[in-house]
Amino acid sequence: MNAQPQASxxxxxxxxxxxxxxxxxxxxxxxxxxxPARLAILRHLAxxxxxxxxxxxxxxxxxxTVSAHLACLRDCGLVTSRPQGxxxxxxxxxxxxxxxxxxxxxRLLAETGDAVDLCPTYGSTARRQARAD
Numbered sequence: 001m002n003a004q005p006q007a008s009x010x011x012x013x014x015x016x017x018x019x020x021x022x023x024x025x026x027x028x029x030x031x032x033x034x035x036p037a038r039l040a041i042l043r044h045l046a047x048x049x050x051x052x053x054x055x056x057x058x059x060x061x062x063x064x065t066v067s068a069h070l071a072c073l074r075d076c077g078l079v080t081s082r083p084q085g086x087x088x089x090x091x092x093x094x095x096x097x098x099x100x101x102x103x104x105x106x107r108l109l110a111e112t113g114d115a116v117d118l119c120p121t122y123g124s125t126a127r128r129q130a131r132a133d
Contacts (some may be wrong), residue, residue, distance in 0.1 A: 032076040037061060038069045039102075042092065045079060046099060049089040 033039060040059055044050055050058075055066045070090055073079040078098060081088040092098055109116065117123045 029076065032072060032078065035069065037065065038073060041066065041069055041073065042078070042098065042102070045090060045092045046095065049091045051084075051087045051089060053087070055090075 033042075037059065041055055044055060044058060052063060052066050052070065055061075055070075056063050059066065070079060070081070074081060074090075078093055079090050080093045081090045083089075118125075120126055
């Protein structure tokens with residue numbers, strides 16, 4: 001069975017809308033939040049501005065890794081940067097909305113327990129297996 005996105009038709013609203021296409025930006029947002037290192041970076045930026053070197057030291061990640069994640073988050077509009085001398089200071093671009101979303105995610109995780117992390121497709125075991133391949 002080949003599941004293709006279907007256009008939904010609502011006679012009261014006019015032309016057909018491809019729901020999968022309409023939800024693509026939301027899927028991209030959640031994909032940008034799908035890496036534990038990016039979530040850790042966002043958590044630290046919630047406390048205030050940080051330089052790459054500060055995040056590197058605190059998270060124990062390579063400078064290139066932190067920089068790549070910050071670039072992803074900046075490209076997605078979730079963080080901003082400003083120059084300070086030879087360094088850049090990074091901060092959350094939309095702190096209230098992002099904190100609201102992450103809070104909602106924590107509440108949902110509290111309700112679902114370990115079900116999401118045990119998911120054979122997206123859970124932690126699946127991520128470890130994908131990195132090993």
